[in-house]
Amino acid sequence: MRRLVAICVSFLGVSAVTLLAQDTTMVQGGIYQRPFIVESGRTAVGGYFEANTTWSRTEGVNEGPSTDLRRFNIFLFSTLGPRLQFTSELEFEEGGEEVRVETALLDYRLHPALVIRAGVLLPPIGAFNVNHDGPRYEFVERPLVSTEIIPATLAEAGFGVHGRFGARAWSFSYDTYLTNGLNSGILLNEAGRTRLADGKGISLFEDDENGSPAFSARIATRHRSVGEIGLSHYRGIYNVFRLEGEQVDEKRWVSLTAVDLERRVGPIEVRGEVAFARIDLPSDLREIQGDRQWGFYLDAVTTVWRPRIRGLTDPHLRVGVRLERVDFNQGQFSTTGRKRFDERNAASVALSFRPVPETVFRLNYRVERFRDLQGNPAERTSTIQAGVATYF
């Protein structure tokens, strides 16, 4: 046993030295890989904003174009010591109607392979939940799977550890946290289906309403030139099963499993995520709310032109394609034996211009087909979106 421990310690030590010269992993480093963060001074301020104009038509009906300032986020980052970092993000959504603390966490780095994290953090369920800043993407809309199955942006109060190790081109990382968890808003909400995003709430930053922390973890491997693949899992009790010490209901859990991928294939950057949700529902609600859900998205983006424009160092024009699908209710009706639907399928094409890497002007065209629970003929929607997103 002592020998095993010694080997592990030696491995971690060697890995740490190697990692000093490497990029951070995509997900773990996400919150620090933002352009405003510099190593000078104690505190830095930055942020990003997104504004879009949308023209959408569903089954021949459109309400005309609509423009909104979708997000305006402010980052605060502070180096408190050589091993101690604080970062926070304040988000103003929908033009300021919704304001919330999205991140406020402290990292204490004992070792690159062992960093203690506490505060309001982003459980690493898939990669998008951590790496979701608008300016990083050529697509105006966030992926359906990452918002409707994985409830990005999911921020929860909690603590845990993360770290990374590896040698040469390969590196490995892990994250594991205990957080307050989702609440019972995930079912019987205004969406008319089980929706994990409706289980988020202001209470995430306050007391855990059921006293049962949720567990989340992600392991990933990354090759410097190939890309990263991660496997993540989240599980927690979502309902209030105990009141004043008395058991009033059975414990009901929700779990999410996701695989995320980011890699480069020649000139094409490929990024995607697949996620599966399982929700423990009372038997009378399973058919109409959905106790098993899944979805995926796959982006392929490439640079097609790097024009020379005076005053800009590296402007480029990019195109991309996104395919995505979410199934909110897997299974069959007990009454008819037929498949339950409640599905959304979409395809998008994107044309974007980045005058500088941190700023993107985007033009998207998106088609979506929605089939209701019963599987009636799909409702068709087409959307044209133009927008801008930039770090500052």
Place this chain on the structure above:
Amino acid sequence: MKDLRVTRLRSDLVRRNLWAIPLFVLLSACDGLGPSAPAETEVLAGPLPGMSGPQLALHIRGDEEFGRVFGVADGLGPIFVAESCERCHVGDGKGHPVFNLTRFGRLTSTGFDPMRSAGGPQVQNRAILNHRGEVVPASATGAAGFTAPAVTGLGFLEAVDDATLLALEDPTDSDGDGISGRVQLVDAAGVVSEVIDLERFLDGAGDRLRIDGRLIGRFGKKASAISLLHQTANAYREDMGITSDLLPVDPINFAVGGFATDGVPDPEVSSDAVQAVVFYLRTLRAPVRREADAPEVVAGERLFIDIGCAKCHLPSLTAGSSTIAAIDRVTFHPYTDLLLHDMGPELDDGYTEGRAVTSEWRTAPLWGIGLAAVSQGGTGFFLHDGRATSLEQAIDLHGGEAASSRLRFRGLSAEDQRRLVTFLRSL
């Protein structure tokens, strides 16, 4: 020279990648940039023609309320069947069996007991967390499933004068044709009297015709609702557990205790919203027929009349006076007489309402039946509980007063049976 090379390289790069721009335009052009509206013959939803701007605005508001999904925070439950009107009446069409209502009761020596003290007559089979959905009590002697009907054209049915319905009655089969329809009668007490008062105030409606102090019902499988307001207030409470001014107490699951609390103050929906939904239902257009003039369809309709189906599924009715121009004194084609008829043991589930016996059902309007599958997931589920999955099967389950028509349908050639069904699909 170097600059020239750079320029050429850049030009090559541009040429090599410009394919992406037409590709983007091409993909964008797919679907004509936006899907066009479906033909009006392919959908049931849509407002009556000729409404004024304010009427259309209220219709659209009612549509939004009709589609509103109630969550726990809005007062859903504590026990319920569905979370919105639209869940059962998808696209204003017939519902899917997963949202069937179940109603129960007990036949006693003094009549039919709807078992209100046991949560009857309707089961709310689903519940919010920390509550329990209901089941049919073991002491019930009968229970029936109810598949949600299409809601289009209801304003026309509501506008038919009571006197017109009474004129259609033949309770003793005085003409000897084997058909003996009669109107449903509803006690003018409780919520019904409140509905009458409200309608008198809202619509300037005159006194309703009373028979032995009771009112004529016309909506629901057993015709036990007197008006769209009555039906709507009932549906909010009984189907969704949403309280209103008219019915301000949530449904109770007596099997787990005599309380009806979901933590949300009552009423949970405003009377404004209820009225908007009623107006929406009242101003939905009548279903539009498809290929009504096709020879096959015309021949099928003739057969429909010849074998006696049209005696109950009356092709035409005429509306009385209405404040809505498109309904006012208009003759329309619902294929119903809105009367109760004995359908025999085939459709007798041992459950009933009002004065109907357990085998009596109100004649289902057939308009829109050709689009049933469009709202039921691709398969039509017919009859009161969706037990028939084809029109032929539905006809075959008609007994009682309809038995002779069924016999004549069975006696038709396969070709004629197909014509008759083609006619039904055109409705």
